[in-house]
Amino acid sequence: xxxxxxxxxxxxxxxxxxxxxxxxxxxxxxxxxxxxxxxxxxxxxxxxxxxxxxxxxxxxxxxxxxxxxxxxxxxxxxxxxxxxxxxxxxxxxxxxxxxxxxxxxxxxxxx
Amino acid sequence: xxxxxxxxxxxxxxxxxxxxxxxxxxxxxxxxxxxxxxxxxxxxxxxxxxxxxxxxxxxxxxxxxxxxxxxxxxxxxxxxxxxxxxxxxxxxxxxxxxxxxxxxxxxxxxxx
Numbered sequence: 001x002x003x004x005x006x007x008x009x010x011x012x013x014x015x016x017x018x019x020x021x022x023x024x025x026x027x028x029x030x031x032x033x034x035x036x037x038x039x040x041x042x043x044x045x046x047x048x049x050x051x052x053x054x055x056x057x058x059x060x061x062x063x064x065x066x067x068x069x070x071x072x073x074x075x076x077x078x079x080x081x082x083x084x085x086x087x088x089x090x091x092x093x094x095x096x097x098x099x100x101x102x103x104x105x106x107x108x109x110x111x
Numbered sequence: 112x113x114x115x116x117x118x119x120x121x122x123x124x125x126x127x128x129x130x131x132x133x134x135x136x137x138x139x140x141x142x143x144x145x146x147x148x149x150x151x152x153x154x155x156x157x158x159x160x161x162x163x164x165x166x167x168x169x170x171x172x173x174x175x176x177x178x179x180x181x182x183x184x185x186x187x188x189x190x191x192x193x194x195x196x197x198x199x200x201x202x203x204x205x206x207x208x209x210x211x212x213x214x215x216x217x218x219x220x221x222x223x
Binding site for chain 2: 031032034040044045046049051084088090092096097098099100101102103104
């Protein structure tokens with residue numbers, strides 16, 4: 001089992017729709033969870049962090065965390081073509097400073 | 112401007128010729144890390160450092176060395192590069208690890 005798993009996609013949504021991206025992790029003691037956005041040929045950019053169960057909203061982005069189910073998700077409301085990118089879920093190892101990434105989900109927002 | 116600076120951005124080299132990719136951050140971050148990114152394999156951690164003179168192996172350390180002699184710099188050294196080290200490399204830094212990492216712009220390395 002991979003430490004952080006994501007569906008590679010592509011996930012295709014129409015402009016204006018809600019995009020839902022999911023991630024599961026295996027380390028039960030992890031406490032810090034992140035979503036990064038990576039445009040083709042660019043470096044990953046941190047867009048959301050979440051540390052406790054529940055929802056965290058920032059603009060059009062909502063991160064959701066369920067530690068019991070070891071599940072993290074990212075919702076993007078009112079999706080725009082500029083949101084088309086690969087979204088990387090990352091989990092900070094519970095005992096070290098290691099940040100472990102999933103393989104990423106490619107999102108395509110179609111005008 | 113707060114940033115992580117990697118050099119060079121692009122590098123083509125020959126098998127066996129030692130090289131160093133530099134990484135520097137100006138945010139006084141404690142944590143620094145190197146990743147490589149390959150199609151289908153995602154971002155994989157090579158080495159990381161939680162403080163000066165403290166480094167630890169990531170998931171794919173073979174063929175790489177690092178040093179952390181001062182807080183701001185974390186160079187990646189390939190003593191004898193091989194073609195399977197052709198990849199896109201990212202350096203990243205973080206204040207505490209738990210606040211997330213900031214990534215450099217990347218170094219695209221080709222070993223022929």
